[in-house]
Amino acid sequence: MSFPLLTATAALPAVGAVATAAVPAARRTAAKWLALLFSLATLVLAIVVLVRFDPDGARYQLTESHAWIKDFGVRYELGVDGIAVALVALTALLIPFIVLAGWNDADPLETGSRRWRPTQGFFALILAVEAMVIISFEATDVFVFYIFFEAMLIPMYFLIGGFGDRAHEHGEEAASTQRSYAAVKFLLYNLVGGLIMLAAVIGLYVVAGSFSLTEIAQARTNGSLHMATSTERWLFLGFFFAFAVKAPLWPLHTWLPNAMGEATAPVAVLITAVVDKVGTFAMLRFCLQLFPEASKWATPVILVLALISIVYGALLAVGQRDIKRLVAYASISHFGFIIMGIFAMTSQGQSGATLYMVNHGISTAALMLVAGFLISRRGSRLIADYGGVQKVAPVLAGTFLIGGLATLSLPGLAPFVSEFLVLVGTFTRHPVIGIIATFGIVLAALYTLVLYQRTMTGPVKPEVSATPDLRARELVVVAPLIVLLIFLGVYPKPVTDIVNPAVKQTMSDVHKQDPKPEVEAAK
Numbered sequence: 001m002s003f004p005l006l007t008a009t010a011a012l013p014a015v016g017a018v019a020t021a022a023v024p025a026a027r028r029t030a031a032k033w034l035a036l037l038f039s040l041a042t043l044v045l046a047i048v049v050l051v052r053f054d055p056d057g058a059r060y061q062l063t064e065s066h067a068w069i070k071d072f073g074v075r076y077e078l079g080v081d082g083i084a085v086a087l088v089a090l091t092a093l094l095i096p097f098i099v100l101a102g103w104n105d106a107d108p109l110e111t112g113s114r115r116w117r118p119t120q121g122f123f124a125l126i127l128a129v130e131a132m133v134i135i136s137f138e139a140t141d142v143f144v145f146y147i148f149f150e151a152m153l154i155p156m157y158f159l160i161g162g163f164g165d166r167a168h169e170h171g172e173e174a175a176s177t178q179r180s181y182a183a184v185k186f187l188l189y190n191l192v193g194g195l196i197m198l199a200a201v202i203g204l205y206v207v208a209g210s211f212s213l214t215e216i217a218q219a220r221t222n223g224s225l226h227m228a229t230s231t232e233r234w235l236f237l238g239f240f241f242a243f244a245v246k247a248p249l250w251p252l253h254t255w256l257p258n259a260m261g262e263a264t265a266p267v268a269v270l271i272t273a274v275v276d277k278v279g280t281f282a283m284l285r286f287c288l289q290l291f292p293e294a295s296k297w298a299t300p301v302i303l304v305l306a307l308i309s310i311v312y313g314a315l316l317a318v319g320q321r322d323i324k325r326l327v328a329y330a331s332i333s334h335f336g337f338i339i340m341g342i343f344a345m346t347s348q349g350q351s352g353a354t355l356y357m358v359n360h361g362i363s364t365a366a367l368m369l370v371a372g373f374l375i376s377r378r379g380s381r382l383i384a385d386y387g388g389v390q391k392v393a394p395v396l397a398g399t400f401l402i403g404g405l406a407t408l409s410l411p412g413l414a415p416f417v418s419e420f421l422v423l424v425g426t427f428t429r430h431p432v433i434g435i436i437a438t439f440g441i442v443l444a445a446l447y448t449l450v451l452y453q454r455t456m457t458g459p460v461k462p463e464v465s466a467t468p469d470l471r472a473r474e475l476v477v478v479a480p481l482i483v484l485l486i487f488l489g490v491y492p493k494p495v496t497d498i499v500n501p502a503v504k505q506t507m508s509d510v511h512k513q514d515p516k517p518e519v520e521a522a523k
Contacts, residue, residue, distance in 0.1 A: 004064050005052070006078040006138045009045040009088065013038055013095070014131035021124035028119040032103060035123035039096040042130065046092030053085045055501050060140060060214065068144075074211055077141040082502035083354050084137045086495055087281055090361045091137070091274050095130045099123060101369045101477045102266035106163055122163050125155040129270060136278050142286065143211040146201050149242075149282070150194045152275060157187045159270070164262045182258035189255040193245035200238025204290070207231060217289055217509070229293065236294035240287050240302075246279030249339055250309040253332050260328035261381070265372020268324060272331045272368075273361035280338045280357055284350065284506055288342075292510040295343070302343045303426075303433050309336030311436070314443035318450070322381045323371050326451060327364065330407055333440055334360050334415075340437060341422035345512045347503055349425025354499045356418035359406075359488060363415050366481040367403030370396065373474050374455070377467050383451065388460030393469040397456045399478045404452050406485045408444040414488035428515045 016038025023031040053061055060079030068076045080088065106122030132152035139145035161183030164176075201211075207227055208216045219225035227235075245252045256276075260268040288295045313333030320326035334356070341353030374389065374396060375381055390397035406413040409420075419441070427434030470478065488495065507513070 005045065005049055006062050006064055006080065009042060009049055009092070010131050010135035010138060012042045012045060012131075013127040013134070016042075017124040017127035017131065020127060021120050023120050025118065025120065028107065031120040031123055032099070035127055036096060036099050038127060039092075039099050039130070042134075043092040043096060046089050046134075049080065050085055050089050050498075053080065053082070053498070055082055055498050059502070059505055063140070072143075073205065073209065074143045075141050076144060077212055077214075078135070078138040078144075079140045079214075080138055081285075081505070082498040082500070083281065083284055084502075086354065086358055086499055087137050087277055088134055090277070090358050091130060091133050094269065094273055094361060094365055095126065097365060097369065097477045097481065098126060098266040098270055100473060101269075101372065102126070102264060103473060105264045105266060122159070125159050125163075126266075126270065128155040129159070129275065133274055133278060137281060140213045141211050142201055142204060142213060142290075145282070145286070146194075146197065149197075149246075149278060150191075152278075153187055153190050153194070156271070156275060157183050159267045160186055160259050160263045163264060163267065178258075179262045182255075182262040185255045186259045189245050189252065193242035193252070196238050197242035200235045200242075203231070203235050203238070207235070213286070213289065220292075232291050233294045233297060236287060236291035236298065239291070240283065240298070243279040243282045243287065244305075244339075246276060247283075247335050247339060248276065248279070248332065249305055249335065250312055250332070251305075253309065253313075256332060257325045257328040260331075260368075261322060261325045265324070265368050265375065268327070268372075269365045269368050272328070273364045276331075276335065277357050277361065280335065280342065280353070283339065283342050284354070288506055289509045295510055296345070296512075299343045299345060303340060303430060306336045306340035306343065307433055307437055309333065310340070310440040311336075311443070314440045314447065317447040318443060320447075321383055323375065323383055323451070323455070324368070324381055326383075326447060327368050327371065327407075330444065330447065331360070331364060333444065334364075334407075337419055337422050337437070337440065340426055340433065344422070344426040344429055345507070345510060346425035346429055346514050347500070347507055348421050348428070348514070350503045350506060351496060351500055352418045352421025352423075352425055354503065355492060355495055356415065356422060358495055359414040359418045359485075362481055362484050362488070363403060363406035363413070366399070366478060366485060367407055369477055369481075370400045370403055370470075373470065374400065374467075378464055383454050386455035386461065386464055387458045388456070389464055389467060390456040391460050392465060393467045395469045395475070396467075399470065399482060400456065401452055402482050402485065404448040406489075408448040409441060412486070412489050414485045414492065416489060417492045 020031050020035045063079040066076045068074045106119045132148045136148045161179050164179035248256050310333050313329045317326050317329035338353045338356045341349040406415050409415040
């Protein structure tokens with residue numbers, strides 16, 4: 001029996017979560033180092049998965065399959081394709097940076113505070129989320145996926161509600177209320193989506209007699225599974241609704257600005273760069289593969305919703321006064337591009353969408369974590385409270401600028417390639433949608449450059465005159481992300497080589513081919 005590498009990759013952070021939580025309360029520093037050690041060990045296993053994966057091999061590799069709940073046909077089935085491998089690697093890469101960035105975020109508050117922040121719990125919850133996200137990317141049994149898709153809400157609820165941002169303009173009491181509101185809203189939105197999906201999961205089992213993604217796909221291929229058109233559409237809507245909430249897609253997005261605004265910066269990165277990717281990934285793996293005809297039927301409406309997300313998110317980002325909420329609305333716009341690329345039903349669009357998931361995770365992590373370092377120095381999230389920071393903290397300002405330029409998809413930085421592919425892939429089949437979506441790029445330049453101008457340039461405000469530059473720990477967090485943004489912006493081939501074969505198979509699932517160019521290339 002071969003070593004269960006996929007199980008180990010998901011189980012290691014789960015073991016780390018238990019071990020970190022068990023550290024005595026007085027040993028906070030030991031808990032931090034233990035969490036960092038487990039996150040780095042998980043990264044090593046994720047790299048092994050990446051190295052062992054053969055893009056030209058079978059669709060699902062490193063597979064594991066064991067009987068679990070025989071009476072209900074549930075099997076513990078794992079396997080990764082190129083898309084899943086890329087996202088497992090992204091998750092494992094970002095968690096050590098999240099742990100390092102949040103090194104002091106869960107320390108006890110000042111003496112006399114009414115709130116106690118258990119440091120061990122903070123890092124244990126982060127590792128628990130990592131474990132659940134990784135196994136969600138690996139699961140090829142729909143029921144197994146659903147369990148962890150929903151279970152990750154629990155640690156995220158406590159991370160948002162129990163370990164929120166200390167910087168609040170109305171004091172600790174108001175901050176506590178806002179955190180509770182954001183956590184409950186996050187939980188309710190995602191629980192509703194999950195309950196609707198549960199009904200669809202049960203319906204799928206009734207129709208197909210199995211939860212196995214590979215078995216259902218094989219039955220569809222050989223003609224032994226016949227699903228009525230109306231049934232397929234209802235099941236598709238049940239799955240898609242849950243994924244659209246998680247993604248988040250307009251108009252189901254309203255929980256995200258609250259959650260990111262009230263969470264600490266590292267937890268905000270965990271939300272948008274890691275957890276939300278499960279939603280867009282599941283659209284590719286489950287919606288398109290299980291319900292190909294319904295996916296094509298719903299495409300026009302989904303493209304319109306994605307387009308609204310792009311423009312609406314960018315417009316609201318322009319008008320934000322809060323740094324973290326601005327990044328949140330920018331992420332809503334970016335997720336609109338990802339969903340648009342998925343449902344453009346072209347290989348360029350889906351390759352660009354997958355690459356966008358990776359690049360958005362890195363760029364948002366870079367921007368939000370630097371913003372978190374800035375906010376922790378000043379104690380305020382309001383843009384108006386800053387000015388002239390580049391004169392007193394030039395390295396902080398420079399990294400903030402690179403993260404911002406990546407967010408607006410500047411050529412030469414990683415998100416540009418993915419956004420370009422999404423727009424090209426969309427334009428070839430839906431030119432009007434593609435043209436309107438380009439306004440999102442213009443608005444991104446506006447909100448990013450205005451944010452930088454108002455916070456980093458101009459006269460130095462007295463409140464920021466003593467702002468220290470990035471420290472060694474903070475540079476260790478930011479520098480690798482900046483290097484990755486530049487490397488993947490210049491040379492995205494390592495990622496595209498992995499994801500392109502999986503995208504071709506997804507296109508085959510929905511029986512779609514790329515449109516032929518109107519003008520043939522010269523021979």
